[in-house]
Amino acid sequence: MIEEGKKTINMLTVCIDLLTKHSVSKEILKNDFNVSYRTIERYINDAESFFHENGYDIDRITNEEGTSYVLVPNESSDEKITAFLNEPQLLLLTEILASSRILKKEEAHNFINTLQKIAMVECMSPKQQDIITAATGTAMDKYRETKSSLSLKADSTFETIEKLYRAVYSDRKKITVIKLVYTNLNGETKEHTVQPVSMAFDSNHLYVRAIECGDTTKCLIRSYRVDRINSVELFKDAKTDIGDKREYSGLPIPKMMFSTRNSPETIEFICRQPAVGAALDYFPENLKCVFYDKNGNKVDSEEETRPDGYVKMSINDYPEGCMFWFMSQGENVTVLTESVKAKIKHKLEETLKYYSK
Known part of the structure; x- marks a missing residue:
């Protein structure tokens, strides 16, 4: 008698093999599972009912090499039945x-x-x-890769992501120390011993955000692109510089990962239609809004600002990434915070010099 746990694993293996290979050998299954032919037939009978409900049948094909079970679409007329992946x-x-x-x-x-x-x-x-x-x-x-040779990668990307998520989220309070072998944009590969605080997806890439060990004065959060990480090593009992990582993991994520600052700052700006909806989407977490109609009177919702009203907005974020969004909106956004205005002005002046040559 086969124990229930082993039977479940065997059944799952049969189903996965049929889904991915579309055909499995009766003889190979018998040898792999170390069971009788009759038991293999029971597995297939059990699988048949599941597959049939999802639009597939299992055909039995016998030749000189033995018997194979082949997964084929059935003739079901039920339009609700769909493929496992259409x-x-x-x-x-x-x-x-x-x-x-x-x-x-x-x-x-x-x-x-x-x-x-x-x-x-x-x-x-x-x-x-x-x-x-x-x-x-x-x-x-169109699939882009890093400039460096990814043959250096000891872990698969799935293994890397699993280790990073375990390091970041296994304990919400305590920091885990990890060692990264990391290849930067210039193709230089170095080891980094860091204290990860969060994961983020931005501009088509997955990042781990971490603080370099020994950086006790700045505690600058750096971003490491996951596809540039060659390997990850977790240290169970390493000494950390941070007592409670929640104060770091709770910080807003810099837009486009352009951040040279240790902490975000308050940025105020006026947003006009049609950029209001875009701003509400782009800054969803910490955006504070005051709505005004076309006459400058306060109103209760974004809808009441249409068509010629505006919204005074305030965010707590990193200016380096936000200012690229501000500039992309042209005359529909007016930045009020002087320090950010100065950065945008400088960036535009430098850009104008380039195009005036």
């Missing part, structure tokens, strides 16, 4: 994966191949297959 879902996941660039290119390519197996692309029409092939080619053509 064509639009597959295309969407491929585009998201390529745009995020979290994984190494090779890892992303292998992952997309696995998704295509789960979607059973080989069972789709030639037209659908052509669409998926073209979309995959386009996604991989």
Whole structure:
């Protein structure tokens, strides 16, 4: 009699093999699980009912090499039944994966191949297959990698992310010390011993935000792009410089990761339509708003500022990243904080010099 836990694992293995390989050998399953042919047949019978409800049947094909179980779409007329991963879902996941660039290119390519197996692309029409092939080619053509050789990477990206999340979120109060082998934008690879405080996704990249060990005076939070991390080592009992990491993990994340400051500052600005909605989306966490109609009277909502009113906004954030958004809005945004105004003016003057040559 097979114990229930082992049976569950065996059943899960059978289902995953059918989803990803579309065909499994009865003989191989028998040898791998160390069970009888009758037990393998019971596994397949149990799996059949699950797959049938989702639009698939399991065919039995016997030849000189033995018996194979093959997963095939059934003739169900129920329109509610869909594939485990249909064509639009597959295309969407491929585009998201390529745009995020979290994984190494090779890892992303292998992952997309696995998704295509789960979607059973080989069972789709030639037209659908052509669409998926073209979309995959386009996604991989635009896939960018770091300048450095990622063959240095000891961990897979999934292992790296798992270790980073464990270091950051296993304890909300206590800092965990980790050692990163990191390749910067210029292709230089160095070791960094850091105290991670949070994870962030920004401008198509995943970052770990951390404080360098020994940086007791500045405690400057630096951002390390995950796809440039070659390996991660966790130190269980290392001494840390920070007593409670909540005061750091609670800080706003600098927009576009452009931050040379230790702490954010209060920035006030006036926002006019149509930029008001964009500002509400861009600064969702710590934005304070006072709404005015076209006559300068206070109103209760953003909708009442339309079409010619404005919103006085205040945020607690890092100016280096925010000012790029301010400049992108042109005359629809007026920055009131003098220090940020000066930075924007200087940036625009330097840019004008460049284009006046």
